Amino acid sequence: MRQASWFAPHPPYALKGEGCWIIDVDGRRILDCANNFFSLVHGHAFxxxxxxxxxxxxxxxxxxxxxxxxxxxxxxxxxxxxxxxxxxxxxxxxxxxxxxxxxxxxxxxxxxxxxxxxxxxxxxxxxxxxxxxxxxxxxxxxxxxxxxxxxxxxxxxxxxxxxxxxxxxxxxxxxxxxxxxxxxxxxxxxxxxxxxxxxxxxxxxxxxxxxxxxxxxxxxxxxxxxxxxxxxxxxxxxxxxxxxxxxxxxxxxxxxxxxxxxxxxxxxxxxxxxxxxxxxxxxxxxxxxxxxxxxxxxxxxxYDRSAVARLNGLGDKLRERVNEAFAANQSPARLVGTGSLFRLHLGGREITGYRSSYPTTAEATALHQIHGALLASGILLTPNCSGALTTPMTDKEIAFLADTLTSAALKTSGWG
The missing domain is CATH 3.40.640.10 (Type I PLP-dependent aspartate aminotransferase-like (Major domain))
Structure with missing residues (x-):
């Protein structure tokens, strides 16, 4: 198994992919926001x-x-x-x-x-x-x-x-x-x-x-x-x-x-x-x-100009919806990124580069818990809680992702 795809206690094993979804060997349907570490801009089996x-x-x-x-x-x-x-x-x-x-x-x-x-x-x-x-x-x-x-x-x-x-x-x-x-x-x-x-x-x-x-x-x-x-x-x-x-x-x-x-x-x-x-x-x-x-x-x-613009627009909607929910709940968490790329940060400080994004021990523990909670709810991000959108996604998937991510972050001890 690749080091990058491993996380504790163990990752699910993929059986097949359908658009922006993965079906694992246990039959679970998972929204794939890792898409093989951002390499599948059209999702699976395009x-x-x-x-x-x-x-x-x-x-x-x-x-x-x-x-x-x-x-x-x-x-x-x-x-x-x-x-x-x-x-x-x-x-x-x-x-x-x-x-x-x-x-x-x-x-x-x-x-x-x-x-x-x-x-x-x-x-x-x-x-x-x-x-x-x-x-x-x-x-x-x-x-x-x-x-x-x-x-x-x-x-x-x-x-x-x-x-x-x-x-x-x-x-x-x-x-x-x-x-x-x-x-x-x-x-x-x-x-x-x-x-x-x-x-x-x-x-x-x-x-x-x-x-x-x-x-x-x-x-x-x-x-x-x-x-x-x-x-x-x-x-x-x-x-x-x-x-x-x-x-x-x-x-x-x-x-x-x-x-x-x-x-x-x-x-x-x-x-x-x-x-x-x-x-x-x-x-x-x-x-x-x-x-x-x-x-x-x-x-x-x-992946023409219209597809790029549409996907980047979905990314803007995702970040806006999540960050509005964080603000409404006075959470220091923040979803950052550009276009179809995004990443969750928890500390409330301004993120400008590697050092400001470096998580504290408490933040790293919380991110691990959020990653696990999202997977249990049917969403796969990378282990550091970053992700990318794919063209099969619609407003429906964006709403599911935004609401589930927000809920997982707010429920994690110390970040709600």
Whole structure:
């Protein structure tokens, strides 16, 4: 079982999915707001995806050759955003970020990178640095943000070569980048990071990063693995980011394994193998396999501007209904997020980034209880009480989710 899908005492085992619902092996019907960690924007067994997969399967599941479907998906992405002009596919968001970092190192001739505290970008040792720092260790002796390891056995050199930035402090971020910017190959940035509270990165932080990148020749990598769903063109245009590379996964695969690195022809040339050995080799046995490409094409063709707007509108309704109920009951709890993404916080403080979203022991215990209460009532969120909406949902599901979530939070000791 995947670590991410485990929670005590044990998760339900899925039998099948129908739209925004899961039926588990015990026959329970559960509203799925985790949707495989936000990767199923159309929910389960979406008919156009099933039909696309059936057709692709009849032609063959994998080849040691390119197929037209990868060109079609790359062209579809390019039509949605000016920052996705060229795309190379891989099999996960982890791979995508790893390849983008390698590309940035090759283009700059530098090896250090910077990332933001608490942000998840996959299971790659450099990018895991600072992932789960805590009040006990998140500041270094000189006042800098500490480069803390995540996995046991992380080499000390990885910590030295990874600079940690504050998600919501532009002044501190600018100072760190001014000190070490000339040594950096890349800054990796998720402008709406789930692990950093599910709140947009402040515009002034984004501005500080982009100014440093332009000044010091640093490659800016926008991680849109989750937040691509927030607009038709993805998150970078939404937040005024001009990245060198964009990493994608999740919704662009329609429920199958996928990852991608996109960028301008100039930047993507670092992977070009058509004239011999590339500066950075990017490949994989199942990269750009026709099944994932077919599912991704069907998904994005049906996730058009109107579908994005409708889903984001449902997210606004959900947050408004829940937060009005919290206010009416004088609860410090708050539902935050943007568009179809949301997360529950309990402390009553303003949520601006990783540190302000870091739960106290009492809050963490309460969130665990709320998560369990929601599951018992037929709603699945991720273990930290975050979630995402899917297009099969209607006002009826939003009302059920809002009322059940509010009730669970208010009934939990200390938060009602």
């Amino acid at each position: 008919p156009p995806v099933i039909e696309a997969l059936r057709s692709a399967m009849e032609r063959g599941t994998a080849f040691g050759l390119p197929t037209e479907s990868e060109i079609e998906l790359a062209e579809l992405l390019a039509a949605r955003s000016p920052f996705l002009q060229q795309t190379r596919f891989c099999n996960s968001g982890t791979e995508a970020v790893m390849h983008a970092i390698k590309g940035a190192r090759a283009l700059t001739g530098r090896h250090r990178i910077a990332k933001f505290e608490g942000c998840y970008h996959g299971a790659y040792d450099y990018i895991e640095v600072g992932l789960e720092s805590s009040p006990d260790n998140w500041d270094g002796p000189d006042g800098s943000l500490a480069s803390t390891p995540y996995a046991k056995g992380t080499p000390p050199s990885v910590l030295t070569d990874t600079v940690v930035l504050p998600y919501d402090d532009a002044v501190r971020c600018e100072a760190i980048l001014r000190t070490c910017g000339s040594s950096l190959a890349a800054v990796v940035l998720d402008p709406h990071a789930s692990r950093a509270g599910m709140m947009p990165m402040p515009p002034e932080v984004i501005a500080a990063v982009q100014a440093a990148c332009r000044r010091d020749g640093i490659m800016l990598i926008a991680d849109e693995v989750i937040c691509f769903r927030l607009s038709y063109a993805g998150a970078s245009p939404l937040y005024g980011i001009e990245p060198d590379f964009v990493t994608l996964a999740k919704v662009i695969g329609g429920g199958l394994p996928v990852g991608a690195v996109s960028g301008s022809p100039e930047r993507m040339s670092v992977f070009d193998h058509s004239r011999g050995k590339p500066a950075v080799a990017m490949g994989g046995t199942f990269s750009a396999n026709p099944m994932s490409m077919a599912a991704g094409l069907a998904t994005l063709r049906h």
